[in-house]
Amino acid sequence: MQPSKVRWGELEEDDGEDLDFLLPPKQVIGPNENGIKKVVEFKFNDDGNKVKITTTSRVRKLANALLSKRAVERRSWPKFGDAVHEDVGSRLTMVSTEEILLERPRAPGTKQEDNKGSLDPLAQGGAVLMVCRSCGKKGDHWTSRCPYKDLSQPTDTFVDKPTTDSNAATGVTKGAYVPPSMRGGTTERSSGSDMRRRNEENSVRVTNLSEDTREPDLLELFRPFGNVSRVYVAIDQKTGTSRGFGFVNFVSREDGERAINKLNGYGYDNLILRVEWAAPRAN
């Protein structure tokens, strides 16, 4: 009988024939209670004769070999948990289905001033991940979707509006980062988040696009009317083809207005474009 597969690691390095497969398999006997182990194997010697080799060795006892003193000590501990009714020293391994609750010391809603009078179960659980940074409402909405964003006070604790030289002279804002929108000391500017949100919403819907109109094409078409903050062409996820409509967002509403007036009804790629203000996105 020839072995069907020989792993390369088992191949003989010299060029002599490997006839080991003709030999009886290696036998291991023991170890017995005295730790005596016997290994019986067969080999061909240099003359090509079959020889039997018996190796006898003593193995150290398991506890000495593998267990530390502390580990041996632990075996005499009383059982606990699901194993509480087991005898000491028995059943060294046991799978437990006991539920372990982990403490989260800094979980949202744990701060004293946050919790006072709160009967909101969401606030009690400590499992709420969604906490609006703008209004502080928990489990309701993300900061970017805060319905109270426009009402909330600007965080003047973080950013002092520099009034050109007065603050610099007193050194109050020395080294503090001031975002570009807050530079220049004008108090007339409306709050930054407010403006940015409006810019995102100057959304123009373009329909009756040919199937091979892509976003770069749309940008090229609308770019002459003003700064475009986003172009989007709806793609059918199944087929990967255009669904024939898209959106273009303008930084300023006036530019969007002009684009609508000029491009609505415009012939593009053998089709008549329809261009108008987009309805606010559903959800």
Added chain:
DNA sequence: GATGAGCGG
């Protein structure tokens, strides 16, 4: 005729 994906501290 037609109204978008993903992103979480």
